[in-house]
Amino acid sequence: MAxxxxxxxxxxxxxxxxxxxxxxxxxxxxxFAPDALRARGIEVCATDRGGDVTYxxxxxxxAYPILDLGRWRCSVGRYLRMLExxxxxxxxxxxxxxxxxxxxxxxxxxGAKVAAIGIAVHHWVTFHGAAINIDPDMGHFxxxxxxxxxxxxxxxxxxxLGVAPPRGEVxxxxxxxxxxxxxxx
Numbered sequence: 001m002a003x004x005x006x007x008x009x010x011x012x013x014x015x016x017x018x019x020x021x022x023x024x025x026x027x028x029x030x031x032f033a034p035d036a037l038r039a040r041g042i043e044v045c046a047t048d049r050g051g052d053v054t055y056x057x058x059x060x061x062x063a064y065p066i067l068d069l070g071r072w073r074c075s076v077g078r079y080l081r082m083l084e085x086x087x088x089x090x091x092x093x094x095x096x097x098x099x100x101x102x103x104x105x106x107x108x109x110x111g112a113k114v115a116a117i118g119i120a121v122h123h124w125v126t127f128h129g130a131a132i133n134i135d136p137d138m139g140h141f142x143x144x145x146x147x148x149x150x151x152x153x154x155x156x157x158x159x160x161l162g163v164a165p166p167r168g169e170v171x172x173x174x175x176x177x178x179x180x181x182x183x184x185x
Contacts (some may be wrong), residue, residue, distance in 0.1 A: 010178060011064040012171045015056040017042040017137075019144055022051035022118050029053040029145035037143060049128035051105070051118035052148030059136035059156070061170050063129045065178065070124040072182075080105065080119060082181050083130050087115045089177035090132070090170070096160050104149065107132075112155035116147055132174065133157065135164035 019030065019042055029052055030037075034044040042057075056062055063086075069079055084100055087107040091098035091114070098107045098114065107115040120127040133156035141154045158164035179185075 007066070008068065009066045010175060011066070012174065013062050013064070014058055014060060014167070015062055017057040017140060018055075019044045020047045020049070020054050020056060020118075021045070022047055022049045022054065023120075024050060024148070025052050026148060029148050030143075031145065032143055040143075042140065042143070047118075047120075047128070049118040049120045051116070053144045054116050054118060054131065054147060055136070055140050055144055056131055057136050057140055059134055059164070061132040061134055061167065061174060063132070063174060063178070065126055065129050067126045067182075068124060069121065069126060076119075076121055079121075079126060080117065083117050083119070084115075086174065086178040086181045087117075087130055087132055089181060090174045091157075093173045093177065094157065094161060094165060096157070101152075104147075104152075106147065108152075109155060109160055112153045113146065113149070114155050114157065114160070132170070134167060134170055 019037060037044055084107055088098040096109055098109055101108045106113050106117050115130055115132045117130045118128050135156055135158040146154050
């Protein structure tokens with residue numbers, strides 16, 4: 001794949017608790033030592049995606065599109081905006097008004113981040129993607145400075161709706177939103 005032989009694919013999954021350190025991660029954004037986090041059952045790992053410190057875990061839908069941007073004739077910036085647009089479409093299907101916030105990556109609702117986005121591109125093939133908070137353990141976000149942003153909270157679909165939508169339903173709606181966005185429908 002990294003040699004430019006990518007097949008377009010969309011992987012939807014859920015991680016065990018892990019804190020990832022992107023290429024731009026600042027060590028001070030990890031608020032506890034890695035050993036203390038491991039004692040709580042949370043792994044810490046460096047990753048080659050962009051961005052800062054992010055939490056992934058149960059209750060989150062993580063979407064990893066693997067696309068050959070060269071074949072799609074798509075810039076990296078446009079691809080990033082397409083991921084955001086896909087999450088905004090997903091949220092709209094639940095009558096949640098998601099938005100972009102100037103100067104920040106990700107998707108926001110009323111000033112709180114509901115989806116983090118961090119990507120990597122090698123030989124025009126995309127890696128990593130979006131993490132959408134359906135109903136994660138929100139206390140885990142207090143162990144880090146999420147995405148290096150100190151003055152904005154993190155939220156979840158459960159907090160916004162009062163009840164967490166079924167994971168399978170969110171997956172199906174995200175897949176449809178992603179396909180609509182990348183095909184321009």
